[in-house]
Structures are given as structure tokens and as C-alpha cells.
Amino acid sequence: MKLSELNSITACEKLKSLLEDKLSAIKTKTYLNYPETSLPDNFVAISPNGGMLDRNDAGEGILLLDVCVKLLKDKGINNIKLTRILEVINEVITDSGIRSENYFFVLSPQYNFIDEMDYSLGYAVKSLNIFFRVERTSNY
DSSP, X not given: OOGGGOOHHHHHHHHHHHHHHHHHTTTOEEEEXXXXXXXXXXXXXXXXXXXXXXXXXXXXXXXXXXXXXXOOTTSOOOHHHHHXXXXXXXXXXXXXXXXXXXXXXXXXXXXXXXXXXXXXXXXXXXEEEEEEEEEOOSOO
């Protein structure tokens, strides 16, 4: 695989495939970017967070993983659901990271977690930065 064929979008797709089954088991959908219609009560949106750096034999970058949980009726955060989703993500992306084929993912130590409330949509959002590295395969 040529490095030019590798990009952040492909890394997003790979990360989605790693998280999807585990998150669906707790009724949380996984999307590439934000869904445009019919927002579920809980979902995770994965998108590139900047470009991918070319390191000759590999590409590196940061992905943004937004964990979105519907606010309670009193506009409070459903901390139980949010915590459970974060636990599942941490089961998949352990502190030492996860490797799948020529991809490696780990929570980015370079960036802090961001908490925010989107009252217009009615969600609590926790944003996580995921560092990825993708190595060239020998078929280039």
C-alpha cells in the first residue's frame, strides 16, 4: 500500500470497525462524522483532527472521537451512560494502545479531553483525541 493511499479517513474507518461491535452491545451507534438526521440517544462520531504527517515509512495523525450522550430532561448529564461508553472505549483502546493490521491507535497524550454541553442539540459531549500511526505495507 502506498503512503499516498493512506489517509485520515481510512484511519477513521479502521477505528470505527474496532469500536462498532462493542459499542453497539451497549446501544451506542458509531459514525464517521456526525449523523445528519435522526440522532440517536447515544453515539460516537469519529473524524480527522488535522492532517496526516508523512514519516517516510508511516503516516501519523490525530482523530477526534466525540462521545455524545443525550441530556436528561432536567438538562443534566447522564453520567452513568457516559461513563459506560468511556469504559468500553478504554477496553478497546487500552492504555498501551491497540494494533490492527498496519494501524496503531492510542489515546493521545498530547491533547486533553474536552467536555462540553450542546444545549441546541441536547447532548453532553466528551471529545477524545486518538493518536494513530499507519505503516506502509510491503506491496508498494
